[in-house]
Amino acid sequence: MGKESAQKINKSRAIRRLVIWYKRNSAVTSIVDTAASSAATASNVAGNMVSGAGSVVTTASNVASNVAGNVAGNVVSSAESVVNTASSVVSNASSIAKNTLQPLVFDPLKRLQNNDNISDKVEESHSKRIWIAVDGMGGDYAPGPILEGCLEAISRFPINIKFVGKIEKVKDAADKNGLAELLENEIDNNRLELVDSEEPIGMNEEATAVRKRKNASINVAMDLVRNNKAEAVYSAGNSGAMMASAIFRIGRLKGIERPAIGALFPTRDQTRPVLVLDVGANTDCKPSYLHQFALLGNIYAKDVLQVQKPRIGLLNIGEEECKGNDLSLKTFELLSSEKSFDFGGNCEGRDVLSGSFDVVVCDGFTGNILLKFLESVGGVLLDILRSELPRGRRGKVGSAFLKSNLLRIKKRLDHAEHGGALLLGVNGICVIGHGSSKSLSVVSALRLAHSAVSHGVMDNLNQLQKLQVLNS
Numbered sequence: 481m482g483k484e485s486a487q488k489i490n491k492s493r494a495i496r497r498l499v500i501w502y503k504r505n506s507a508v509t510s511i512v513d514t515a516a517s518s519a520a521t522a523s524n525v526a527g528n529m530v531s532g533a534g535s536v537v538t539t540a541s542n543v544a545s546n547v548a549g550n551v552a553g554n555v556v557s558s559a560e561s562v563v564n565t566a567s568s569v570v571s572n573a574s575s576i577a578k579n580t581l582q583p584l585v586f587d588p589l590k591r592l593q594n595n596d597n598i599s600d601k602v603e604e605s606h607s608k609r610i611w612i613a614v615d616g617m618g619g620d621y622a623p624g625p626i627l628e629g630c631l632e633a634i635s636r637f638p639i640n641i642k643f644v645g646k647i648e649k650v651k652d653a654a655d656k657n658g659l660a661e662l663l664e665n666e667i668d669n670n671r672l673e674l675v676d677s678e679e680p681i682g683m684n685e686e687a688t689a690v691r692k693r694k695n696a697s698i699n700v701a702m703d704l705v706r707n708n709k710a711e712a713v714y715s716a717g718n719s720g721a722m723m724a725s726a727i728f729r730i731g732r733l734k735g736i737e738r739p740a741i742g743a744l745f746p747t748r749d750q751t752r753p754v755l756v757l758d759v760g761a762n763t764d765c766k767p768s769y770l771h772q773f774a775l776l777g778n779i780y781a782k783d784v785l786q787v788q789k790p791r792i793g794l795l796n797i798g799e800e801e802c803k804g805n806d807l808s809l810k811t812f813e814l815l816s817s818e819k820s821f822d823f824g825g826n827c828e829g830r831d832v833l834s835g836s837f838d839v840v841v842c843d844g845f846t847g848n849i850l851l852k853f854l855e856s857v858g859g860v861l862l863d864i865l866r867s868e869l870p871r872g873r874r875g876k877v878g879s880a881f882l883k884s885n886l887l888r889i890k891k892r893l894d895h896a897e898h899g900g901a902l903l904l905g906v907n908g909i910c911v912i913g914h915g916s917s918k919s920l921s922v923v924s925a926l927r928l929a930h931s932a933v934s935h936g937v938m939d940n941l942n943q944l945q946k947l948q949v950l951n952s
Contacts, residue, residue, distance in 0.1 A: 609638045609671070610933050612926060613710035616645035617680035617697040618717020620915050624653040626716065629922020631662050634671050636923065637930050641666075642710050644675045644701040675700060680717050683915060687720035690728060698722055702729040705908045712929040714900065716913030716922070723761055726906040733941055738762050739905030740773045741844070741912060742780060743851055747835040754832060755781055756795075756840045759847035759901060767810040770794070770841050771818065775944055776904040777839035778821040783935040785838065793827030793837035795846060801826065807843065815841075900925030902932060904941070909933055 614630055616623045623645050630641045643650065654660045666672035677700040681689050690699055698717055702725045704710040715722045723739060732739060742757035757773050758765070774792050781790035794812055796804045801812050803826065815823045827840050832850070842850070900921070903910040911929045913921055932938075 609640045610712070610930055611640045611642060611704075611710045612929050612933075613642045613644060613675075613701040613704040613713045614922075614926075615680065615697045615701045615713070615715035615717055615722075616643045616650060617677065618715040618722075619913065619917050620683075620716075621918060622680070622716065623650050624657045624659075625918040626922055627653060627663070628657060628659060629917075629919035630672065630926070631659060631666060632919060633923045633926040634666055637927060639926060639930050640670070641672045641926075642675050642701070642704055643672060644677050644697045644704070646679070647674050647676050650674060675704070677701075681721035683718050685718060685721065687718065687724040690721050690725045696721075698725045699729065702726060702908075702910075705910075706730045711933045712909035712911065714911045714913060714922075714925050714929055716900075716915060716917040716925075719760060719912050719915075722910065722912055723903060723906075726903060726908065726910050730906055730908040733905055733907055733944060735944060736772055736776070736905040738765075738769050738772070739903050740769075740776060741847075741901045742777060742904050743847075743901040745833060745854060747833050749835045752787070752835055752838070753785065754835070754837055754840055755785070756832065756842070756847055756850065757904065758842065758844040759851045760844045761903070762844040763848075764845070765807065765843040767807060767814050770807070770811040770843070771814045772905070773841045774815055774818070774821060774823070774839065776941065777841065779940045779944070780902065780904060780932075780937060781838045783937045783940055784931050787838045789822050790838035791822050791824040791836070793824050793831070793840045795832070795840050795842035795850075796826035796828065799826050799828060811841075900928055902928065907938075907942075909938060 614626065616626050616630075619626055627643065627650060630643060633639060634641060651660070651663075654663045663672070667674070677697040678693065678695040680697045681687075681693065690696060693699070698715050698721055701710075701713050701715065705713050706729050713726075719741070723741075726739070739761055740758035741761045742755050743759045744753040745756055747754050755777050757777050758769075762769060778790050778792060781787045792815065794808065794815055796808050796812075798804070801816075802809075804812070808826075812826065824837055827837050829850075831837065832840055900911040900913040900917075903912055909929060909932045911925050911932075913925045917925070
């Protein structure tokens with residue numbers, strides 16, 4: 481089956497799943513509203529019980545000061561029992577609401593990308609599995625957590641893994657982490673293959689080290705893509721080395737001067753993340769680089785994020801076209817004259833997460849600061865919320881309702897949930913992971929790699945060379 485036929489089948493399946501989702505949506509909304517109403521009613525009842533219990537406690541204290549000790553003690557004991565009962569009711573109400581709402585409230589895009597529902601799993605079992613090369617030695621905690629994430633991803637997505645690293649170290653890590661049996665099973669099932677290599681390029685080494693150490697793990701993984709033995713590559717190692725290896729081994733797309741690292745940021749609408757690029761590949765940029773980043777981001781947003789007409793923004797210090805430094809002013813002029821995408825103007829820092837833009841372009845220096853800042857927001861926000869929750873029994877009751885909400889907030893802001901960033905502009909699908917990646921981040925990154933391959937991103941990126949602006 482040709483690539484075009486496979487693409488048509490994938491698109492028709494995606495459309496079919498979306499149609500089914502929207503047909504179910506009205507019924508789901510009704511059920512969710514009912515569940516939410518029930519949870520609110522339970523909350524009010526529990527609140528009244530707590531309030532009444534508080535009054536009883538107060539009365540008990542007064543009685544204790546005026547009446548004999550035994551009678552007061554019994555009253556206080558009864559009051560505490562009522563409070564405990566109220567807390568139990570609230571906890572049960574929270575549990576019921578969570579169990580009722582969470583299975584029903586779902587995101588169709590995430591369904592398409594994550595393949596969560598039953599029909600998707602049936603299709604996956606019959607679809608072609610995609611081979612992905614993984615730099616198993618790259619990252620602060622490699623190879624153990626990297627291997628654990630790969631084994632988990634194999635069971636969840638239609639992918640196979642070529643795990644690159646020093647085989648002895650990989651097997652030792654598997655033994656230490658209790659993964660040896662699972663590793664052997666996946667090898668026997670031909671879903672995972674160990675590929676021997678030398679040591680990785682260290683985090684503190686220069687990116688140019690990839691030219692001297694040809695058998696470093698990232699080079700061996702990249703060669704698998706170049707030789708069509710894998711359709712994507714993932715590494716949580718030295719990002720500069722990965723970029724250099726990609727340029728030297730598989731090359732840049734024709735007409736693209738500099739590849740860019742694109743990262744997905746959460747927005748107010750959890751179904752519509754924003755792609756920010758560059759977030760670290762190019763600290764110094766020319767206007768033409770940012771123009772090309774916008775072209776790359778536009779295709780990615782269309783293919784993977786399924787946005788029909790992505791809105792492109794230029795990160796700047798003001799909305800007015802006269803604002804910014806020389807780079808911003810010249811880039812604004814280029815983007816304004818581009819007819820192949822929808823340029824929405826300047827994007828201020830406060831607008832990045834607003835959902836007003838689908839793609840935001842900036843130089844790598846600014847983008848990397850933005851990325852690292854966002855990574856800290858989730859933890860800080862949760863710490864602030866915890867410190868502001870009331871103390872005592874009433875605080876515990878309120879926390880019971882907020883716990884699931886806080887966990888969802890943390891999940892939306894946790895960079896581990898996104899896992900990696902795409903290196904756009906090279907002639908292959910490359911996903912760069914965070915240096916501190918553990919198993920969850922690896923799973924998320926491999927999901928991203930699978931999504932990029934299955935949506936035919938490279939086919940459309942290769943069409944960019946036909947644009948006049950890239951040939952001038």
